[in-house]
Amino acid sequence: MIITNVACSVVEQAGVNTMIDETSLKILKILQEKARIPNVEVARQMEMAPSAVLERIRKMERQGIIDGYEVRLNPDRFNRRQVAFVQVQVSADNTCAGEAFAAIPEVQEVHYVAGDDSYQLKLRVADTEELGRILREKITQVNGVAATRTATVLHTYKETAKLPLLDTVHIKE
Amino acid sequence: MIITNVACSVVEQAGVNTMIDETSLKILKILQEKARIPNVEVARQMEMAPSAVLERIRKMERQGIIDGYEVRLNPDRFNRRQVAFVQVQVSADNTCAGEAFAAIPEVQEVHYVAGDDSYQLKLRVADTEELGRILREKITQVNGVAATRTATVLHTYKETAKLPLLDTVHIKE
């Protein structure tokens, strides 16, 4: 028995109940391994016709299941060896500190976290010297910044944006 | 005057001095915006012949400047709305804790950080309930874990793996 997609093409939009069957899931797993392989190659691995695979991929793109495709550049080759995490305490009245941090190019991530009521930043820089410069000249200059706590990374064991697609996924919303 | 690549094709390997000129940099910027556009489209934007653009891309792939291409999946659609950062204190004698954390599928990042002599983990889970379960059943089960401190994310302002390619980049090693 084959489970097929249900009720997802009526309105192909965010905010509608959607389901992913095993076939689409397998396609995503293949693309997660190597996103820039040709469609025919995905089809070969799927043992399906290229047209059918393409149809599914396009559909997932339209549905916003696939958000896009990214080049992964080697940070080593761009003088961006050093990763650092910075926790920033901001006085309660400043509501746009998050956007200000996000505007700094060396800042790859900006999260507002519960617990300490602070921002968690992830930076990628050349070395600790540049880190210091950005802290001094950019981060502490943002309006309302009270204190920062920096942790430099000595070694990275894992760093991926991959979502675990282990089990069958039923997606709502 | 056009600056061309120098001394990079003698030995195309990691560990060799390399340079990136403005042309290659511009290609990378285009690919960083949308990695799955066809080569001819890149060529159009570059106002160059497709063969020349392809040559450069292939070269950067060989040199390890381009590490690969990734699908970006929408975490919302896969029950992975919740991001959390976990700081883990590990007793000094356990040297393979990092690998153990990395093996957990919900853990997207594992860094060993200076300062507190601890591991910084980034998790992506469905909700706080799942977060609790993974902390209890997986993270604290790793040999040598002494303490954990979790910060759940309330809002993400920025989250990208993009490297800032602002200025001209000269790359060594």
Place this chain on the structure above:
DNA sequence: AAAAAACAAAGAAAATAATTCTGCGTAAAA
């Protein structure tokens, strides 16, 4: 339960794109 509608997939054909090859011009090295 039967008919109608909706869907997914295969296959063929047409349109596009990738790849290879050749030749030319320019820049660095001898």
Place this chain on the structure above:
DNA sequence: TTTTACGCAGAATTATTTTCTTTGTTTTTT
């Protein structure tokens, strides 16, 4: 200056994507 290496354009070849049509299956409706 001559040699050598390199990068790029353009044409030819191969490969891939995309569209369209057909068919079988599942779901919904009557």
